[in-house]
Amino acid sequence: MANQTDSNADPARAGIIRITLPDGSVRELPRGSRIIDVAKSIGPGLAKVTVGGRVDGNPEILDLRTPLESDCRLELVTADKPDGLAVIRHSASHIMADAICRLWPEVKLSIGPSTDQGFYYDIDLEHRLTDDDLRRIEEEMAKIIAEDTPFERCTIERDASLDRFAKDGEVYKVELIEGIPEDEELTVFRHGGGAFEDLCRGPHVPSTGYVKAFKLLNVAGAYWRGDETRPMLQRVYGTAFWKKKDLDSWLHRREEAQRRDHRRLGKELDLFTFHPWAPASPFFLPKGATIYNLLVDTMREKYRRFGYQEVITPQIFDVELWKRSGHWDKYKDNMYFTQVDKAEYGVKPMNCPSHTLIFAARLHSYRDLPVRMADFGRLHRYERSGVTAGLTRVRTFCQDDAHIFCREDQIADEISGVIKLLKEVYDDFRFPELLVFLSTRPEMSIGSDEIWEKAESALRDALETNGIEYTVNPGDGAFYGPKIDFVVKDALEREWQLGTVQLDFVMPERFGLEYDDQAGGKSRPVMIHRAILGSIERFMGILIEHFGGVFPVWMSPIQVRVITISDAHKPYAEKVLKELQTAGFRVDSDFSKDRMGGKIRIAETQKIPYTLVVGEKEASESTVAVRARGRKNLGSMSLEDFMDRMRSEVMDKK
RNA sequence: GCCAGAGUAGCUCAAUGGUAGAGCACAGCUUUCGUAAAGCUGGGGUUGCGGGUUCGAUUCCCGCCUCUGGCUCCA
Numbered sequence: 057m058a059n060q061t062d063s064n065a066d067p068a069r070a071g072i073i074r075i076t077l078p079d080g081s082v083r084e085l086p087r088g089s090r091i092i093d094v095a096k097s098i099g100p101g102l103a104k105v106t107v108g109g110r111v112d113g114n115p116e117i118l119d120l121r122t123p124l125e126s127d128c129r130l131e132l133v134t135a136d137k138p139d140g141l142a143v144i145r146h147s148a149s150h151i152m153a154d155a156i157c158r159l160w161p162e163v164k165l166s167i168g169p170s171t172d173q174g175f176y177y178d179i180d181l182e183h184r185l186t187d188d189d190l191r192r193i194e195e196e197m198a199k200i201i202a203e204d205t206p207f208e209r210c211t212i213e214r215d216a217s218l219d220r221f222a223k224d225g226e227v228y229k230v231e232l233i234e235g236i237p238e239d240e241e242l243t244v245f246r247h248g249g250g251a252f253e254d255l256c257r258g259p260h261v262p263s264t265g266y267v268k269a270f271k272l273l274n275v276a277g278a279y280w281r282g283d284e285t286r287p288m289l290q291r292v293y294g295t296a297f298w299k300k301k302d303l304d305s306w307l308h309r310r311e312e313a314q315r316r317d318h319r320r321l322g323k324e325l326d327l328f329t330f331h332p333w334a335p336a337s338p339f340f341l342p343k344g345a346t347i348y349n350l351l352v353d354t355m356r357e358k359y360r361r362f363g364y365q366e367v368i369t370p371q372i373f374d375v376e377l378w379k380r381s382g383h384w385d386k387y388k389d390n391m392y393f394t395q396v397d398k399a400e401y402g403v404k405p406m407n408c409p410s411h412t413l414i415f416a417a418r419l420h421s422y423r424d425l426p427v428r429m430a431d432f433g434r435l436h437r438y439e440r441s442g443v444t445a446g447l448t449r450v451r452t453f454c455q456d457d458a459h460i461f462c463r464e465d466q467i468a469d470e471i472s473g474v475i476k477l478l479k480e481v482y483d484d485f486r487f488p489e490l491l492v493f494l495s496t497r498p499e500m501s502i503g504s505d506e507i508w509e510k511a512e513s514a515l516r517d518a519l520e521t522n523g524i525e526y527t528v529n530p531g532d533g534a535f536y537g538p539k540i541d542f543v544v545k546d547a548l549e550r551e552w553q554l555g556t557v558q559l560d561f562v563m564p565e566r567f568g569l570e571y572d573d574q575a576g577g578k579s580r581p582v583m584i585h586r587a588i589l590g591s592i593e594r595f596m597g598i599l600i601e602h603f604g605g606v607f608p609v610w611m612s613p614i615q616v617r618v619i620t621i622s623d624a625h626k627p628y629a630e631k632v633l634k635e636l637q638t639a640g641f642r643v644d645s646d647f648s649k650d651r652m653g654g655k656i657r658i659a660e661t662q663k664i665p666y667t668l669v670v671g672e673k674e675a676s677e678s679t680v681a682v683r684a685r686g687r688k689n690l691g692s693m694s695l696e697d698f699m700d701r702m703r704s705e706v707m708d709k710k
Numbered sequence: 711g712c713c714a715g716a717g718u719a720g721c722u723c724a725a726u727g728g729u730a731g732a733g734c735a736c737a738g739c740u741u742u743c744g745u746a747a748a749g750c751u752g753g754g755g756u757u758g759c760g761g762g763u764u765c766g767a768u769u770c771c772c773g774c775c776u777c778u779g780g781c782u783c784c785a
Binding site for chain 1: 744746758759776777
């Protein structure tokens with residue numbers, strides 16, 4: 057198994073091997089000891105949670121029962137860590153497949169891997185599985201787990217297994233085997249004393265009893281091999297954890313995510329609505345429009361400081377523009393078209409081509425560069441029905457879009473500037489964690505190898521100059537150039553791709569862009585496409601979920617509500633309201649005849665940051681009683697003091 | 711686009727092959743109240759749209775639209 061380096065010269069020690077653990081400690085065990093024996097030698101507690109091991113830094117997780125034949129480095133994989141969880145979940149998917157086979161013997165199995173969140177199995181079954189069926193499958197799984205039979209790994213002979221799977225009608229397994237190289241060893245895993253067997257590389261937990269906490273979640277359609285021309289299978293999703301407690305907290309977090317769903321909060325808080333006559337196109341209500349405009353205002357304020365200039369461009373262009381830019385070839389099926397004066401026009405799905413027209417409309421000196429052109433233009437993209445969702449995937453939206461036209465020697469500085477701006481923005485919206493990805497040339501792309509090479513290395517340089525850690529996503533670039541993507545983590549630790557910086561040598565060439573260079577000749581500028589929030593609509597959806605609708609004061613559609621205790625205090629309350637309005641706060645009032653407790657309750661459900669209560673005492677003392685969102689009565693203070701407090705909170709973007 | 715599920719009052723949800731119901735919200739009246747729900751009364755529905763079966767359809771069947779969970783896609 058492991059390397060044969062020092063061949064135990066001492067004959068007395070010939071039966072002993074040295075196992076080096078990740079902390080550097082060394083354990084000596086008899087040759088042929090299994091991975092589980094190493095864990096046992098350290099402690100019974102560890103042995104219980106160990107589900108596999110990695111030898112000599114090899115990423116493959118080996119089964120617990122793998123014997124160690126020589127000195128090696130060993131990393132134990134435990135069930136409470138992501139790696140070990142994957143083993144448990146993979147085993148859970150086998151158990152689920154077994155349960156389904158017991159209930160519907162005619163089922164054909166395809167694949168059943170573990171995922172970040174759990175596991176699934178894609179099956180071909182005439183009967184459409186319902187939620188009740190899931191409960192039945194769970195019961196059957198519980199039986200298999202209670203039986204606690206070992207998972208056994210067996211090597212199988214290729215032709216014989218092909219024959220057998222073919223005979224059983226397991227067409228998907230046959231196709232899988234045919235796809236495995238001839239020289240590769242084929243293995244199956246069995247449990248239930250051989251009653252269930254599945255083609256599988258492993259590893260698995262030692263026995264079915266290891267799967268202690270699991271739940272089946274839902275059924276969905278999935279194409280065989282992810283190919284929309286192939287049959288649609290039923291994908292059964294589930295999840296599994298080492299401990300019941302972990303499963304419960306995962307389920308709880310899932311419920312929390314559902315409670316924070318922006319579609320639900322958008323309705324509850326009157327932020328936006330939809331109508332069947334404009335599918336996948338949000339209508340922002342006054343409160344939602346307030347937030348939307350705040351997002352745009354935030355970017356505009358930064359643009360002033362970072363040297364961007366905003367432009368306003370047409371909505372509809374002659375298709376010639378889209379043919380020139382390359383969008384027509386690649387994206388015409390996703391664009392909206394209209395016929396005007398016998399010419400065909402396309403509604404813009406992007407701003408960049410029109411920005412090249414602006415750039416080309418006048419001469420540029422090398423001294424003028426960079427030109428940073430920002431645009432909040434409305435974009436339309438036809439998205440296939442079935443892919444749209446709430447605000448996160450819509451057919452009409454606006455980006456905090458900008459294009460930087462610069463010289464090649466300015467690329468690094470410009471990208472650094474974008475990164476600085478981007479960090480400032482994410483900080484304002486309280487996304488502390490930032491992940492960075494570099495995406496390289498995709499299969500469908502335009503431009504020469506040389507240009508792509510140049511662009512990719514420019515981005516790499518910019519990241520390295522800024523000391524930014526990043527991961528490479530091969531083949532994930534835009535069709536006109538490589539890009540850097542920025543991903544944030546929200547309050548529920550979910551990852552969202554927001555910002556993007558794309559380097560483009562192709563568009564300037566297609567539109568013949570040039571500037572007068574220092575040598576007195578013409579040079580071609582580079583175009584940097586960049587967005588920080590991405591789509592305003594999508595960003596708003598993410599923000600709603602990030603804050604769970606509890607927006608910081610500076611973003612709240614209504615910042616303050618004034619409520620009266622009884623009608624007698626209305627004149628004073630009107631005065632307070634007026635002063636707040638004059639000072640520029642977003643304020644409203646509830647002077648209805650409800651009781652104070654009722655009005656406070658309403659203000660709380662609407663998640664308004666501050667409620668000012670005015671009654672007898674406040675009117676006579678010229679104060680306001682301040683209640684902060686979330687059961688906090690801050691007591692009375694003068695209106696001036698309250699407004700100062702608000703001003704500083706807004707200033708600090710609290 | 712594909713597979714599956716859903717659509718009933720402004721919202722959340724009941725119910726039935728034979729006049730469609732609750733809570734909240736809304737309106738009116740009473741109550742003028744000190745930090746998360748006062749009381750009474752009332753209005754409100756072509757049960758998503760269109761067609762079919764039926765004496766009768768919101769319920770059963772067919773088509774369409776929209777939404778939801780996934781798959782594929784995402785400049």
